[in-house]
Amino acid sequence: MTDIKKSYRPYWIWIIAFILLQLSSEYSIFFLYTPGTADVYLTFSIGVILIYWLGPKVLLLAYLNALVDCYFWGHENLYSWPLFAIPETLFFFLSWWLFVRLGKGKFWLPDLGNLVKFLLLGISLPLTVYMIFLKQMLAFFGELDKNEIWSSILASWLGDFMPTIMVTLPILFYVSKPFFKWMKWKNEYMEQILHFRSKYILFEVLAVFALVVLLSLFLDFNKYWYLFGLISLIVSVRHGFGATTLVNLFTLVVIYFVPASIYRQTTNLYFNQSELLEIYLGINMLSLFSIVCGRVISDYRQAQNNLHVQMEKVEHMNTELDRFVYSVSHDLVAPLKSIKGLTNLMKKDINKKYDKEYILRIEESAEKLDEFIGEILDYSRSTRKEISLTNIDLEQFIQENISNHKYVQGFDHLNFDLSELNVKTIMADKMRLKIILNNLISNAIKFSEKQKEATIIFTSEKQNNRISISVKDNGPGISSEYLPNIFDMFFRGMHQNSGSGLGLFIAREAAENMDGNLIVESRESEGSTFILTIPG
Numbered sequence: 001m002t003d004i005k006k007s008y009r010p011y012w013i014w015i016i017a018f019i020l021l022q023l024s025s026e027y028s029i030f031f032l033y034t035p036g037t038a039d040v041y042l043t044f045s046i047g048v049i050l051i052y053w054l055g056p057k058v059l060l061l062a063y064l065n066a067l068v069d070c071y072f073w074g075h076e077n078l079y080s081w082p083l084f085a086i087p088e089t090l091f092f093f094l095s096w097w098l099f100v101r102l103g104k105g106k107f108w109l110p111d112l113g114n115l116v117k118f119l120l121l122g123i124s125l126p127l128t129v130y131m132i133f134l135k136q137m138l139a140f141f142g143e144l145d146k147n148e149i150w151s152s153i154l155a156s157w158l159g160d161f162m163p164t165i166m167v168t169l170p171i172l173f174y175v176s177k178p179f180f181k182w183m184k185w186k187n188e189y190m191e192q193i194l195h196f197r198s199k200y201i202l203f204e205v206l207a208v209f210a211l212v213v214l215l216s217l218f219l220d221f222n223k224y225w226y227l228f229g230l231i232s233l234i235v236s237v238r239h240g241f242g243a244t245t246l247v248n249l250f251t252l253v254v255i256y257f258v259p260a261s262i263y264r265q266t267t268n269l270y271f272n273q274s275e276l277l278e279i280y281l282g283i284n285m286l287s288l289f290s291i292v293c294g295r296v297i298s299d300y301r302q303a304q305n306n307l308h309v310q311m312e313k314v315e316h317m318n319t320e321l322d323r324f325v326y327s328v329s330h331d332l333v334a335p336l337k338s339i340k341g342l343t344n345l346m347k348k349d350i351n352k353k354y355d356k357e358y359i360l361r362i363e364e365s366a367e368k369l370d371e372f373i374g375e376i377l378d379y380s381r382s383t384r385k386e387i388s389l390t391n392i393d394l395e396q397f398i399q400e401n402i403s404n405h406k407y408v409q410g411f412d413h414l415n416f417d418l419s420e421l422n423v424k425t426i427m428a429d430k431m432r433l434k435i436i437l438n439n440l441i442s443n444a445i446k447f448s449e450k451q452k453e454a455t456i457i458f459t460s461e462k463q464n465n466r467i468s469i470s471v472k473d474n475g476p477g478i479s480s481e482y483l484p485n486i487f488d489m490f491f492r493g494m495h496q497n498s499g500s501g502l503g504l505f506i507a508r509e510a511a512e513n514m515d516g517n518l519i520v521e522s523r524e525s526e527g528s529t530f531i532l533t534i535p536g
Contacts, residue, residue: 009054013183017050017058021065029072041160044091045167048122051096052107052172053179063089080141087133094126108176109169112295115241118172119288123164131157162284166252169291170245208235209250216254228255229286236294240301244294248287339366387514389427394469397430398458401437408445415455423460426467428534432510436518439507440471440530447475447528467536472529478522486520 024042043065051058066085075084099105099122106114107122131153138144144152208231215227228251236244339362395418402416444456457472478486487508504518507530511518516534 009057013054014057014061017054018061018065020046020050021061022068025065025069026072042163042167043088044127044160044164045171047088047092048095048164048168049171051092052100053176056093056096059089059093062092075141075143077141080137083137084134087130087137090133091126091130094129095122098122098125107172109173109241109295112292112299115292115295119165123161123168127157127161127164131160158281158284162287163252163256165291166245166248166287170242170249173242173245204238208247212247212251212254225283226286229283229290232287232290233293236290236297239294240298241291241294242298244290248291387429388431390430392426392428392430392433394424394426394460395421397433398437401434401441404438405441405445408442411445413454414445417455417457420457420459423462423467423469423536426460426534426536429514432514433534435510436507436532437471439503440532443503443530444471444473444475444528447473462536465536466533468531468533470529470531472527474527477524477526478520478528479524483520483522487518 021043024046028042047058047062051062063085066088067081070081070084073084075081099118100107103117103121105117105121107118109115109118135144135149135153135156139146139149211231212228215224215231219227232244232247232251235247343362398418398421405411441456455474457470459468459470459472461468487504508518511532511534514534516532518530518532520528520530522528
């Protein structure tokens with residue numbers, strides 16, 4: 001899912017959004033050189049970010065902002081203002097609809113596919129429609145020569161495309177996640193981390209920023225504009241996508257925003273109109289190449305990291321598999337050998353004196369074998385089956401799992417207390433939750449069966465979007481020497497001759513597969529409490 005989930009939007013967020021649109025429009029007037037046309041239009045960047053974060057309700061603010069700015073942009077006919085506000089609003093709508101809604105794009109740009117979607121669907125196509133619409137309107141109202149429509153479209157398109165992507169990319173990439181976290185709004189995100197591949201990164205950052213400033217001060221931008229693109233390209237090769245977006249933004253600030261702010265100059269600062277197309281085209285190509293190159297390098301390095309992690313997991317799994325096969329073979333063979341030995345004894349017992357005892361022991365071995373095979377099946381289902389969330393009545397569900405153990409030795413003298421279940425209904429994977437509870441209940445019964453007044457207490461609480469379910473017994477507790485290994489595969493602890501040692505291992509695996517956790521709190525002679533924490 002890529003759309004923002006419905007959540008509360010405080011009223012002040014809309015006020016701030018409108019103020020940001022107004023400030024960006026007012027600042028863009030510094031770059032105005034003909035009515036309705038500027039070298040840099042910062043409103044595009046701010047509006048795209050806002051509509052991605054806040055949704056299509058921003059369109060009303062965008063229209064009002066464009067309507068107000070018609071006066072400042074030099075449109076003389078008052079009756080034309082409502083019409084001139086349409087192209088800009090249409091740009092924001094198309095950007096949101098094509099990229100977020102239709103293209104299912106992730107606006108925090110976690111990979112190359114989403115970056116390409118953003119450049120094409122989020123910026124290029126909406127900008128093309130906007131330019132054609134706006135320039136035709138300017139020509140219709142006599143504010144632009146009809147013979148210059150297409151050359152003006154091309155020059156303005158190239159001029160708006162570059163600063164728009166330079167401003168939006170780093171903000172969408174780095175600020176989206178902390179903004180949503182700060183506002184406590186839910187969305188899905190990949191971790192956006194600025195990875196550097198040099199221990200001298202501070203020196204590199206200062207060197208790059210100093211170089212950009214020096215080039216802007218002492219070299220003729222008209223002749224050496226391509227050097228800024230080369231700097232960006234070098235950064236992309238060394239540090240990937242995130243660092244490239246930051247360098248491009250800094251370059252834009254140094255080349256365009258700072259001089260415009262200082263000199264209040266409303267025309268091109270470095271070059272004349274005849275050179276505009278060539279320089280714009282070159283800068284856009286170099287910027288795009290460095291951005292895409294950086295994204296490809298970041299994806300490649302991320303793939304390398306993922307592959308390294310997967311290789312470590314495979315090595316760990318192979319080690320666990322060897323151990324698993326060895327232990328399983330032992331635990332399967334032992335009951336079978338016992339059954340085989342007992343049947344041989346029965347054959348030799350001519351008087352049939354011990355048949356009943358032999359049958360009981362065979363039955364015990366068969367039950368152990370059946371229990372062990374069931375645990376192996378539970379483990380297989382827990383690790384392979386997809387997560388399936390269902391609405392669960394927790395109290396009823398626990399009662400059902402308790403009833404599954406009513407024929408277990410020692411069950412009759414146990415008391416089960418469900419009075420502290422503060423959370424009655426949860427959304428969870430029913431199969432995995434059943435595996436966890438069955439193991440915890442079985443474990444509690446096993447440790448409590450020798451107690452005269454044994455009680456198993458179940459509790460549930462919700463805190464910070466997490467639900468904790470605990471199972472507490474008043475058995476002998478667990479020695480501190482065993483606690484670190486209690487969830488290890490085939491660990492039996494004090495009960496060396498009972499159980500397979502798989503139960504708690506399977507329970508924790510099932511919990512982790514649900515994005516949860518299972519821990520134990522225990523002291524010898526004071527009982528044990530197993531606490532399951534899952535998303536709520």
